[in-house]
Amino acid sequence: MKIEKILLKLATTFFIFLLLWGVFYWQSQEEKGKLVVNFFDVGQGDAILIKTPNNQKILIDGGPDNGVLAKLGRSLPFYDKEIDLVILSHPHTDHLIGLIEVLKRYKVKKILGTGVMHTTPEYLVWLEEINGQKIPLEIAIRGQSFDFGGETKLEILYPLENLAGQSVDDLNNTSIVSKLTFKNNSFLFVGDAEFPIEEKLIASDADLKANVLKIGHHGSKNATSENFLEKVDPQNAVISVGANNKFGHPSGRVTNRLKREGVEILRTDEMGDIKFLGDGNNFVKAY
Incomplete structure (x- = not known):
């Protein structure tokens, strides 16, 4: 009986391994040579995983809890524990918390942040983890460009100046704004930027x-002012938001503005994870 149980356990384990391998093989074939951008449903927060056509991984923000770990586990092969670049748009907890555990579970090659002064316990733990692992930390400033090969690049549009060590009243308006392009595919990530940053960018x-x-x-x-929306001129707008959140996000003013401009609205509270696959010219969307 003991031998039968062991054999059954081994067979079950092998079957699960084959199933997982098949899932990730199919996923890798679907994504091969494409730009993949996953907007994770992490509730009231942001977490975005980018996979370049050359298979570099970029994670922008980590959400309000450790839920991002499960999302990464379903989006990356179980053996792939490297992330090339982690970006913390700004140090508010709904963007930060998940990244702390990501640093502990994944080998992160580089971190991009603003370096603004912030003294919450969570942010101090984040900085201690970076220092303890000696992960290179770069301060974001307009003009930086990360070239990932294959006509894929990430450009930093904001902050306009080095904010390292500065004390600010509104962390939302220190958010890193970046633009990702792969040939004719393009994404604009704005963190929690509000009207003042939008005006500066224009x-x-x-x-x-x-x-x-x-x-x-x-x-x-x-x-998301009208002027800013006209400048970006997007076909799709992704709203990362928690269901029935206490802030009343998203505002009806914003959604109505998007509708008037003919922009397709995609919401994580309604659709769950939102995934784009770009071949350099066209997009395929999956929910």
């Missing part, structure tokens, strides 16, 4: 035009 003459816009501050009424 005045800076940055190239804001993008196919997909990650809506600022979860669809707050204080973000």
